[in-house]
Amino acid sequence: MIDWTPLWLTFKLAAITTLLLLLISVPLAYWLAYSRRRWKPVVETLVSMPLVLPPTVLGFYLLIAFSPAHTFGAWLDTWLGLRLVFSFEGLVVASLLYSLPFMVHPIQAGLSNLPPSLREAAYVLGKSPRTTLFRVLLPNIKPSLLTGIVLAFAHTIGEFGVVLMIGGNIPGQTKVAAIAVYDAVESMNYPVANTYSLVLFALTFVILLLVYLSNGGYFKSWWP
């Protein structure tokens, strides 16, 4: 009998991460697209770091930071009662960092590619930057938003190294599908590894296919 918990956990993690990332990334991408601060490149670099860093490096530092033996981890533990090491909450925080560029980059690119006159026109019409963002800018970069959402979701599903470093392999807590595949292969349980892998393969294929179809204009008649 297959244990479906790892798959369920994977999608729960991906869904929560994507939702939180959307809330974080829209303001961040907005700032990156329009700010003229001199230290903007530093922020841009930091956002992109998860693209190039080995996940183990990110996981290692998060492990150190979240550990109750160190200042930040101890502070979290004392004041918020949060233990981010070897817990689902910890995985969420790590995934947020790990998938951040996949959400921020498409939105930032979408905003930068809009003609500047759209934003200026809204301002001249007396609209605040917030109204302009929600009524003019975001509705006109729907494909970029969709790309960001799907890439962040799919990338979180594909996460392995970071999870292994700070989550470990606790069933029902941190044992996501990618870990479960590794675990099954380690114990020579190939049929179980195959089932998890096949489900992940099929689902991510469908998700990405939907994005490419959508950005290729195949759904224009339903979602203009």
Add this chain to the structure above:
Amino acid sequence: MMDIFVEKTLRAPGGELTLRVKEHLPAHQLVGLFGKSGAGKTSLLRTLAGLLQPEAGKIVVDGATWLDTAAGINRPPQERQVGLVFQDYALFPNMTVRENLAFALARGQDPRIVTDLVELCELGNLQHQRPTHLSGGQQQRVALARALVQRPRLLLLDEPLSALDLEMRQKLQQYLLRVHREYQLTTILISHDPAELCQLADTVWVLADGKIIARERPLVYFATPPPAVPWQLKGKIVTLVPQQNGALVVMQLGDEQVQVWANPALAATFTPGEWVDIHLEAQHIQLKKTDHQP
């Protein structure tokens, strides 16, 4: 009524350019802003709208100070009551024509003006279409209507008609005039087209290298020929050929010999071998490629 003083260094393709404009604009005037590309026309409009920050400036419109760098006042575009029609129209692609106009309503404003403007600009048949499905002239009308929703004190038009064909342009010129009068607007219009300015503008401001070098009624400005170009050449007198009433002065100019007629009094003062200054006041000088190289 409006008093403008603006000073701003612009980065132009050919180096830096200082925009320095100090003008008074009476109410309900339609001013045409004329000048070469890169003279600073669009920058001036953007400064008035608050989209560009000048280094120094003071803009007072009907007693309200929009900008006063000395006093640290700088109202954002949202608080300037300006209607601006962009060169690319800047219609919101995610909204229909009517939604574009309705979006422009101020909080608590009577929405009936949207219907009025739809009528005035003859947008009835188009009001539920998205801007991307409209022709240039239609988009231009939508942009104009949208700029008027909040009943601006100042209407700024950045080459609104330049992308349109002649017929559409003439039709929209009539719209502009009608709207300008009906809404009692004070309007500044950028245009490269003297005919258009003669038809629409009360006054033309001619902008060159960031300064306004002329303010004239358009018919006066465009009908006056450009000032004569003074030329000065030096020639050496070769010989004087006496004529019935004067003399032909034959001069060497570089490799060429040139003959100019001189009256007897003048001719008497010349001797061959002497240098003379040749002044020309040319109204029309035409340069043509020569058929034979010397």
